[in-house]
Amino acid sequence: MRNVIIIGSGPAGYTAAIYAARANLNPLLLASSVEAGGELMNTTEVENYPGFPEGIQGPELMSKFQEQAERFGTEIILDDVTEVSLGGEVKTIKTGYSGDFEASSVIVATGSAYRKLGLADEERLSGRGISWCATCDGFFFKEKTIAVVGGGDSAMEEATFLTRFASKVYVIHRKDTLRASKIMQDRAFANDKIEFVWNSEVVGISGENAVNGVTLRNTVDGTESHLELGGLFIAIGNDPRTHLFHGQLELTSDGTIAVDGRSSRTNLPGVFAAGDVIDPNYRQAITAAASGTVAALDAEHYLASLEQEAHHNPEIASAVAASV
Template sequence: MRDIIIIGSGPAGFTAAIYAARAELKPLLIASSVEIGGELMNTTEVENYPGFPEGIMGPDLMAKFQAQAERFGTEVVYDDVVELELDGLVKRVKLGNGGVEEARAIIYATGSAYRKLGLPEEEVFSGHGLSWCATCDGFFFRQKTIAVVGGGDSAMEEANFLTRFADKVYVIHRRDTLKASKIMQQRTFDNEKIEFVWNAEVTAIHGESKVSGVSLRDTVTGDVRGLDLDGLFVAIGNDPRTHLVHGKLDLTPEGTIAVEGRSTRTSVAGVFAAGDVIDPTYRQAVTAAGTGATAALDAEHFLAALGNEKAAEAVLETEFAVVD
């Protein structure tokens, strides 16, 4: 029986592990068998994470997260969680290898996945002119010509943000109307650096060592043409990785895990959530790390309350487990 199991190996998961390990809770972190390190593993240079004034490569940053967590005693397992049993005082985590781990507290920090275009070139050009995060990578496209794919508020926000750096920003949308709110549409229409490419979908991404252009198919006529670019940003949404807790934890209308106020306490006592699975808005490494620290502190307080039998019973009867 363990005190705490952390599911997820991004900034939220490893920060939670650092805090939990320093509190001598001896956390087990389940890091996945494939996608270890979260979305930062697909990022080249990270320049907006505090403490690295010269920037740092995404995989290098995550290696430092892991090394710091392990330094304080975190045990890392490279396997996938296939099933969770979250009711009662003992939580059970079933792994892909058939093993079952038990703990009194769970921190769920599996992050989110950017929706992709479904093109084979995405794997080739990710981090080499192809990005899913304008805030992360916009700086690298000063005085360049780039495009944003999407028609919702996120795409409009990305396009407007990118005009701070790029000379020209195309917005590529498969229809002739936008899903974005009226205010975001108008703001984008009014931006002189932005040009819309209507009724178009990206069918191929071109380049050698980095993106140099795309092929566009007209969704009305079927005609295909090329568009020269220095970079491509995909903003067609993202999905929190909550499939393991559907029907087990309450979710928000956005599909993220519902937590109480500014805490990380979920609808099940002893289960805490951190990072992109509770954040439909910011989705930054630094904000994820912050909620990871909060989750570890919330879990520590919860475990301390379990030392008192009456307090433990009261906690388990509460929809959102508030532990002072």
């Protein structure tokens, strides 16, 4: 039986692994078989992560995270978790190909996934003019004409932020009214660089090596038109990856895993959560990494309390000894 199993391999998961490994907890990290490294694997230049003044490619940054975790003894398996049982003192994790694993504690760092438009060229042009994060990529669109798809607070925030760099920002929304709060609407309406394209949805994205425009369909009369662009930001929401934990871990109204205050403690003893799967607001690599630190420290303290309790209970002592 393991001391700690970490599910997820983004900044939160790898940072938790680094801290857990340095605490001699011998963590096992279960990374996805196809999405190891998280969303940063789909990002090109990362310029806002501390310690890299010249910037760094997203995949290279995640490779360094992995190398550091492995340096201190983290075991990493590229496999998908298919089922979890977290309620008892012994947590059971089932995987697709590597069998079942047991642990005294589990750190959930499964992240979140940006909602996508579902268009054929969306994946092909990801990182080549298509982005889901203005604070990550806005700097690369200086003096360009770009568009934001969406009508909620996130879309208004993205559009307003992008006016710092772009010469013009279109907001494309499928209706003629916004879902965003009044204060966010007013801020966007007052910005001279923002122009709204109402009753429209993106049905096509053009560009050979980079985005150069989109095809719009009017949601009222069905007519189509072309809008030339130098970039497209998609802000239609994101979904925390919590499907494995439904019915076991409490969720918030935002759909994220609920934790106790600023800790990583979930409603189940010995189960901790970190990164975007608990964060509906910031969703940055640096905040996810910090959250992973908290989870590892919480897990370490939990395991220490089990060990202390084991001194007073022979049955617990046997279980703890088996996990080392």
